Amino acid sequence: GENVEQHPSTLSVQEGDSAVIKCTYSDSASNYFPWYKQELGKRPQLIIDIRSNVGEKKDQRIAVTLNKTAKHFSLHITETQPEDSAVYFCAAHKNWMYSGGGADGLTFGKGTHLIIQP
């Protein structure tokens, strides 16, 4: 099955600086990679996603890059603000049709606690 590793587990940056969170995945058949933001006590919310036929996607201060050969993808947040403080999760889609069966769904990384220092 799919395995997703996420680093770092905690990241502290100064307000205005950039933050980068990295994930690796194991199943080369995975084809969809979303990022979720979870504020304390709230539900995960999708902030950006990328498909395997695209190398980079950007939405204002947030960007995601994907390297299919190396099987890793990264979240980049520029000009960080206090409201960016949250736990961020990466995920990879398990394509059950091409992975010899098994569950169909998202495999999540363990999360990164992003702290924006004022």
Added chain:
Amino acid sequence: EAQVTQNPRYLITVTGKKLTVTCSQNMNHEYMSWYRQDPGLGLRQIYYSMNVEVTDKGDVPEGYKVSRKEKRNFPLILESPSPNQTSLYFCASSLRVSNQPQHFGDGTRLSIL
């Protein structure tokens, strides 16, 4: 308003007392899924459903059951809850398949004593 609604939001109960957590979505989504979230472990998939009467196990299905009799509802059933099922549970749905944006409910915090 498009949403995924879970009930209850909080529940404290005892070992062995059957409980059901309901999940309902109003977006006509075909795919629904249950996850549990534990500190340091991220979200792990329990069960999923690709459409009415089609359900299958996720990564951590032991001790849980689900049903999908109607498109909008996907309840999670704990027949005989145990303390290791104390966790934060999320229901999620997406339009047709799992590799589309998933919308999460607000979560249900279960404590099994």
